[in-house]
Amino acid sequence: MSLDGDKQKEVDSGEPASRNGPGMMSRILNTVGLPRLTVGGFVVVLFVLGRIMGLPLTNLLTNSISRFGMNAVMVLAMVPGIQCGIGPNFGLPIGLLAGLIGMVSALELGFIGFEGLMLSMAIGAGLGALLGIGYGLFLNKVKGQEMMVGTYAGFAAVSLMCISWLMLPFKNPELIWVLGGKGLRMTISLKDTFGHALDKFWNFQIGGFVVPTGLLGVVFILAAAYKLFEMTKLGMAMDLAGQNERFARAAGVDCDRMRVVGTAISTALGAIGIIVYAQSYGFIQLYTAPLLMAFPAVASVLIGGATPSEASVSNAMVGALLFQSLLATTVPVAQTVVGGDISEIVRLIVSNGMVLYALTRGHGGEAANG
Secondary structure (H helix, E strand, O other), X not given: OOOXXXXXXXXXXXXXXXXXXXXXXXXXXXXXXXXXXXHHHHHHHHHHHHHHOOOOHHHHHHHHHHHHHHHHHHHHOHHHXXXXXXXXXXXXXXXXXXXXXXXXXXXXXXXXXHHHHHHHHHHHHHHHHHHHHHXXXXXXXXXXXXXXXXXXXXXXXXXXXXXXXXHOOOXXXXXXXXXXXXXXXXXXXXXXXXXXXXXXXXXXEEOOEEXXXXXXXXXXXXXXXHHHXXXXXXXXXXXXXXXXXXXXXXXXOOHHHHHHHHHHHXXXXXXXXXXXXXXXXXXXXXXXXXXOOHHHHHHHHHHOOOEOOEOOHHHHHHHHHHHHHHHHHHHHHHHHHHOOOOHHHHHHHHHHHHHHHHHHOOOOOOHHHO
């Protein structure tokens, strides 16, 4: 009497054949992560819908890649914060303010083009690191409440700078209000200075799909540099302090110092991130503009597979691409369906919905954090 196919498989493999299917699905979910599968699938559906409705696919792809390049550095800034143990850096606006100061300072000194862009990054990153050290020392006093305290610290810094933007002694007529002759404008154009400097650097087209080579190059250079930092003794000590503080202390790691180091790197990356964003956007936005910019960055890194206690560069890159692709495709598709201009409403619904989804989701996947 011969065994049927399923029973023969059980005998050969030593496990029930009925487990093969669910086991494979479980491995895929553990590797890729349910959030990334869900968001990635939704993005693909939106691309298909956009194509059916007659939207140019090349435009959707170009917008997705451009938005990824604009925001990826700010998402990358979440990684050192999570690795050092402070969790997602909701105090990112502190770093963004440092970057804004760097840009207006470079313009005040008369630097334009790549020189102005590089000087902005140097001033912003340096100031961001200094502010990050102070911010990290402050967070060491409120362990366990970093996300809530960080949010209010960012809000307070933005509010303080709203007053400072009006009082700082800038004289460049392109920066200050025309009436009164003092105080920085709310929006400053970068058209004649270093606007789109990275986007246009060595960019090329593939059938109508524009590849912003310089913009993507800066993103990947910073990502590779941080990946190399992770391999150093300091980087590994910082990661160990964030994952298991008790074990790190037993191994002789100064966890409080590692938290300060991680916070300083995160804040400096935030400063560079807003500069990359502003040059691609074409404008500097001051006053309350940086107030809520930490939330999409946090949502992106969590969607990419990170958790509040563990993150990697790949989490940041994948999350930024998924989140920005979702925004870039949802708005035009929704406008086509409704037939009116609801771009801002759709953007707020999608971005805040993704923040809620990311903060309430489960673990993003084991392999994602490698």
